[in-house]
Amino acid sequence: MASRKTSRPNRDSGDKYSVLLPTYNERENLPLIVWLLVKYFGESGFNYEIIVIDDGSPDGTLEVAEQLQKVYGEDKILLRPRAKKLGLGTAYIHGMKHASGNFIIIMDADLSHHVSGACFSHSQKEGDYDLVSGTRYRGNGGVYGWDLRRKLISRGANFLAQVLLRPGASDLTGSFRLYKKKVLESLVEQCVSKGYVFQMEMIVRARQLNYTIGEVPISFVDRVYGESKLGGNEIVSYAKGLLMLFATT
Numbered sequence: 001m002a003s004r005k006t007s008r009p010n011r012d013s014g015d016k017y018s019v020l021l022p023t024y025n026e027r028e029n030l031p032l033i034v035w036l037l038v039k040y041f042g043e044s045g046f047n048y049e050i051i052v053i054d055d056g057s058p059d060g061t062l063e064v065a066e067q068l069q070k071v072y073g074e075d076k077i078l079l080r081p082r083a084k085k086l087g088l089g090t091a092y093i094h095g096m097k098h099a100s101g102n103f104i105i106i107m108d109a110d111l112s113h114h115v116s117g118a119c120f121s122h123s124q125k126e127g128d129y130d131l132v133s134g135t136r137y138r139g140n141g142g143v144y145g146w147d148l149r150r151k152l153i154s155r156g157a158n159f160l161a162q163v164l165l166r167p168g169a170s171d172l173t174g175s176f177r178l179y180k181k182k183v184l185e186s187l188v189e190q191c192v193s194k195g196y197v198f199q200m201e202m203i204v205r206a207r208q209l210n211y212t213i214g215e216v217p218i219s220f221v222d223r224v225y226g227e228s229k230l231g232g233n234e235i236v237s238y239a240k241g242l243l244m245l246f247a248t249t
Helices: 030-044 061-072 088-097 121-127 148-165 181-190 197-208 232-248
Strands: 016-023 047-054 077-079 103-106 131-135 142-144 177-180 213-217 219-221
Touching (some): 061 077, 103 181, 148 232, 197 232
Antiparallel strands (some): 103 177
């Protein structure tokens, strides 16, 4: 199958956006999110690449990613798989090592994040922020499709983090962000978390290092296909990570 190519010029020839998509059992969602990203970036005129980091998904996610690479081209879809599930934080670190953009976007592959905000570029340029984070808890941001239990867990986790860590950001556990690559590399050197706590620690370390943080309200929509990765182990890990950060920052 021939690769699809876009002829639109880059909006800013000096900038390139590398999108990191960690995946585990996302074979239904991956084609949709990749199509939406390619469409958005193509219409916007941004230079971009999409890096898929699959952690040995047993449902054939990597095989689907290989087909997408044939459709959109190896220059736009980069595959950097790992043999097994090694944690969300390490997936981002692994993907970052292969990114050629000067801006890095992290987001979920399960369609929870609307790709129209994929760059947060306007907000970043306005304030020259070191990182821009999507927030569910400010302005017109929100969460849709969660049951009461999930909402209480998220709100409770975020409230505890705000009280204990005073991070200067309203949404510590969100995973839709844009970083300057050099900033992300600096933060990763300081970060010790591997799982879901990684997102929280990145914001806390950014505050420690006096990096500037911008926020953009987003609507988070629960996944359509597949099952949530949030379970008891992740909740316990979050609590341990919160206490670790409270004691060390």
